[in-house]
Amino acid sequence: MRLGLALRAFWRAMFDPRVAERVALALDGTDPVTPNSVTFSPVIAEQKPAEPVKPKSLQSDAVTLLAALQRDARLVDLIHEDLDQYGDDQVGAAARPCLKQCRQTLDRLLVIKPLVEAAEGQSIPVDAAASSARVRWVGESAGATEGKVVHAGWQASQVQLPAWSGSEGDAMVIAPTQVQAS
Structure with missing residues (x-):
């Protein structure tokens, strides 16, 4: 590895005076980047580490x-x-x-929990901007800001499904065929 690096440095220093200056400073043990020295240093855009891509x-x-x-x-x-x-x-x-x-x-x-902590028949306030995924009015509701709970609803507070490790051809199998030797 060091031989390859030395050969690369040699050839680059032979044909590029800026590289030669940087190699000389490095060999002299001088910091090539100081406030008083002007040296060529290519601008490299800082890259953020890529977030790991979760395979679908x-x-x-x-x-x-x-x-x-x-x-x-x-x-x-x-x-x-x-x-x-x-x-x-x-x-x-x-x-x-x-x-x-x-x-x-x-x-x-899934760790399933009630969507609201209220008993059936109990009155709760309902925000006018409430999502239809969270609140479904039963019967007439024009202008209502309060309603009685008919059903508290459910939500998954955590999802921990096992990861599929089978083949693409088996991805739609719900249960295997069970056979017994005859």
Whole structure:
């Protein structure tokens, strides 16, 4: 490495007097940049370090969440089951463990909290500029600045979905086919 550097410095100093002056100052141990000396120094624009680019996941967040709900609670199986062939007590018995596990999965991945800390039926003030994503009026609301909570709403205070590491061809798979040796 030093030999290559020496050869580069030699050839640059041979053909560029400004480089020769800087090399001479460096060899003499003199600081080439002093307030009293005028030396050539190329202006290099200061570059900000590039922010790391997060690669776009091949699997959508919706499929990732649905796959987690299927894996943990078999939600898709329950939804796609023909429930007409079962009695209400059987559907309820099947739904209870599924719903409990869905809640645990959502709490783990999304940390879901109420949008407002108010009980149903409690009156709350509503800002006229409130986002329709946060407040939805039920019934007549012209000019109202206060309303009774019908539903407190939900928000995810944290999202921690697992990163997809599979292939592009498998990105839309919610659950794999399960097979048993025959």
